[in-house]
Amino acid sequence: MHTSGWYGIFSSTNEKPRVTWALLKRVFRYSDPYRWHIIGMLLIILVNTAMGLLTPLIFRTLIDQTIPQKQTSQLVLLAGALLLIPTISGLLNVGQRRLNSWVGEGVIFDLRVALYARLQRMSLRFFTNTKIGELMSRLNNDVVGAQNAISNTLVGIVMNLIQGAATLVVMLSLEWRLTLISVLIMPVLIVAARSMAARLREIARQAMDVNAQMNAMMNETLNISGALLVKLFGHSNLEVQRFEARAAHVRQVGIRRAVTGASFFVLIGLVGSIGTALVYGLGGYMVIQEMFTIGTIVAFGAYLSGLYGALQGLANAPAEFATSVVSFERVFEVLDLEPDIQDPAEPIRLERVRGQISFEGVWFKYPEGRRGLLQEVYRPNVPELVIEELPIESAIALPLPAEEPRNQAREYALEDINLVIEPKQLVALVGPSGAGKTTLTYLMLRLYDPTRGVVNLDGHDLRSLSRKDLTNAIGMVTQETNLFHDTIRTNLLYARLDATQEEIEDACRAANIHDFISELPDGYDTVVGERGYRLSGGEKQRLSIARVILKNPRILVLDEATSSLDSESEALIQDALKRVMHQRTSIVIAHRLSTILAADLILVIDRGRVVEQGTHAELLELNGLYASLYHTQFRRSG
Numbered sequence: 001m002h003t004s005g006w007y008g009i010f011s012s013t014n015e016k017p018r019v020t021w022a023l024l025k026r027v028f029r030y031s032d033p034y035r036w037h038i039i040g041m042l043l044i045i046l047v048n049t050a051m052g053l054l055t056p057l058i059f060r061t062l063i064d065q066t067i068p069q070k071q072t073s074q075l076v077l078l079a080g081a082l083l084l085i086p087t088i089s090g091l092l093n094v095g096q097r098r099l100n101s102w103v104g105e106g107v108i109f110d111l112r113v114a115l116y117a118r119l120q121r122m123s124l125r126f127f128t129n130t131k132i133g134e135l136m137s138r139l140n141n142d143v144v145g146a147q148n149a150i151s152n153t154l155v156g157i158v159m160n161l162i163q164g165a166a167t168l169v170v171m172l173s174l175e176w177r178l179t180l181i182s183v184l185i186m187p188v189l190i191v192a193a194r195s196m197a198a199r200l201r202e203i204a205r206q207a208m209d210v211n212a213q214m215n216a217m218m219n220e221t222l223n224i225s226g227a228l229l230v231k232l233f234g235h236s237n238l239e240v241q242r243f244e245a246r247a248a249h250v251r252q253v254g255i256r257r258a259v260t261g262a263s264f265f266v267l268i269g270l271v272g273s274i275g276t277a278l279v280y281g282l283g284g285y286m287v288i289q290e291m292f293t294i295g296t297i298v299a300f301g302a303y304l305s306g307l308y309g310a311l312q313g314l315a316n317a318p319a320e321f322a323t324s325v326v327s328f329e330r331v332f333e334v335l336d337l338e339p340d341i342q343d344p345a346e347p348i349r350l351e352r353v354r355g356q357i358s359f360e361g362v363w364f365k366y367p368e369g370r371r372g373l374l375q376e377v378y379r380p381n382v383p384e385l386v387i388e389e390l391p392i393e394s395a396i397a398l399p400l401p402a403e404e405p406r407n408q409a410r411e412y413a414l415e416d417i418n419l420v421i422e423p424k425q426l427v428a429l430v431g432p433s434g435a436g437k438t439t440l441t442y443l444m445l446r447l448y449d450p451t452r453g454v455v456n457l458d459g460h461d462l463r464s465l466s467r468k469d470l471t472n473a474i475g476m477v478t479q480e481t482n483l484f485h486d487t488i489r490t491n492l493l494y495a496r497l498d499a500t501q502e503e504i505e506d507a508c509r510a511a512n513i514h515d516f517i518s519e520l521p522d523g524y525d526t527v528v529g530e531r532g533y534r535l536s537g538g539e540k541q542r543l544s545i546a547r548v549i550l551k552n553p554r555i556l557v558l559d560e561a562t563s564s565l566d567s568e569s570e571a572l573i574q575d576a577l578k579r580v581m582h583q584r585t586s587i588v589i590a591h592r593l594s595t596i597l598a599a600d601l602i603l604v605i606d607r608g609r610v611v612e613q614g615t616h617a618e619l620l621e622l623n624g625l626y627a628s629l630y631h632t633q634f635r636r637s638g
């Protein structure tokens with residue numbers, strides 16, 4: 001399985017963590033709320049270290065004094081102490097783990113909530129340009145990696161420092177010559193530990209990478225639309241093969257990780273054994289020469305493992321800490337994203353919305369480039385609109401309108417839009433696919449800001465209003481109805497959290513869906529959505545109409561469904577829509593002749609411009625694009 005792609009995965013992960021002082025300060029700010037927990041942990045570490053140092057001294061006393069001098073009462077006392085010390089130390093360890101996990105899980109919680117809150121503020125552009133699977137990995141894996149910096153690495157460094165220093169002091173005070181012998185091996189131990197740990201970390205990073213790739217593929221192919229696509233093209237076997245390749249990478253890295261991990265421990269153990277051999281060999285010789293006692297050498301043997309353990313931990317600590325800090329950096333990258341669409345500092349409050357919308361010289365180009373997106377999470381293959389860099393002046397000179405539907409590719413999705421939609425008007429947007437109808441509605445909802453020009457609601461620039469006021473004023477019914485996996489009632493309440501059951505039912509009656517819901521076994525408590533009850537297309541549409549009725553916005557934007565439904569379902573929807581549009585400003589991306597005929601104003605959009613406007617009769621008279629659309633499409637749609 002050693003293909004070039006396999007190595008390619010590895011080479012992309014060779015990031016060198018750069019730990020700056022400013023970054024460290026920011027990281028440590030996250031430990032602030034847990035100050036007392038960390039102090040508690042350090043106290044426990046101190047007590048435990050002291051007790052750990054006692055045990056070898058007890059061995060020494062037993063061997064050199066108690067046993068040879070046959071002091072039975074002291075023997076009982078010391079044997080009791082040998083049981084008591086691990087008991088207390090064990091209990092304290094449990095306490096320390098508890099504090100540690102409190103800090104670790106606490107930091108994970110803080111980071112996760114902060115990340116999620118930031119992502120919720122991002123604009124639609126961010127989500128269309130970002131691979132959600134990879135974003136998930138920041139929410140799931142990086143926060144865990146990051147907290148490691150505080151709850152494990154930091155505490156580990158302090159613990160090893162205390163343990164190492166204290167052990168060394170006790171050893172020196174016992175027998176300085178033997179101490180010198182035992183630290184001889186130290187440089188070898190540190191070099192070995194560092195190089196092995198670096199390899200282990202590298203493999204761990206590869207493991208995260210290949211896992212992320214496997215997960216991304218599962219995400220893409222096992223959700224409903226992905227699964228449907230695979231089935232429609234009959235590519236199940238191909239997908240299994242592709243999955244197998246990714247899973248094989250995971251297996252490969254898993255095995256390498258296990259083998260390298262085991263070799264690491266063997267190597268460290270071996271280096272440690274050199275120290276032990278030296279202590280017993282040279283030390284034993286010194287005992288024979290009666291330079292010190294047997295008990296001292298046994299106690300030294302016990303101290304050695306503690307000392308080497310601490311040194312080994314300290315040797316790895318800087319690199320481990322740096323790795324965790326990289327995770328922090330990846331989390332900070334998301335936290336520092338500037339949302340494209342922001343509330344103004346002092347928004348104009350809308351008391352009563354009349355429902356007038358106007359566009360003044362609006363040009364709009366979908367933003368290019370990566371500003372405001374994540375570097376690694378950016379999806380590079382997103383189809384780009386740019387054909388060539390046309391200056392705006394030459395764009396104006398484009399010939400308009402054409403009789404045949406023309407290629408809609410262009411630099412600006414909307415060009416020089418000037419229009420006024422009066423309160424309570426019903427406006428139909430028509431035009432060829434790709435003309436810019438959806439984009440026009442997106443600007444009304446401020447999902448994007450115009451590149452040039454102004455969109456106004458009741459004469460106020462949308463950018464001067466709060467998003468809350470704007471979303472209250474405008475409701476949108478999209479083509480695809482998105483329902484959360486929850487009860488019908490909860491889905492409806494999403495429009496207005498404080499609606500009463502009576503209001504919900506009224507809205508459903510107006511949307512011609514109440515009778516249907518009442519006949520379901522669980523009524524309004526029926527769970528719908530991804531894994532719930534499957535509603536038909538028409539039912540979903542009526543539910544979304546009920547949702548918008550409940551919200552009761554002054555302005556309604558409707559993307560009329562293109563799929564045709566049976567005439568009964570169609571009649572129910574048209575009837576419901578008539579009610580919801582009544583007394584509101586309505587802007588409809590129209591696909592139904594009945595809607596177009598009912599419209600006060602029809603805006604014909606082509607290549608990002610309003611090329612014709614008027615009523616049905618006026619536009620037919622013009623015999624332009626509308627007339628041709630009417631004859632080719634609408635007349636048949638009834």
Ligand code: ATP
Pocket residue numbers: 128366384385408409410413431432433434435436437438439440
């Ligand atoms: P349809 O009736 O097929 O839905 P439409 O008239 O609603 O078409 P829009 O969706 O507004 O057309 O698209 C207008 C143009 O903007 C198209 O050329 C489209 O390719 C482009 N476009 C749409 N969304 C994006 C995006 N996120 N990034 C870049 N270009 C986009």
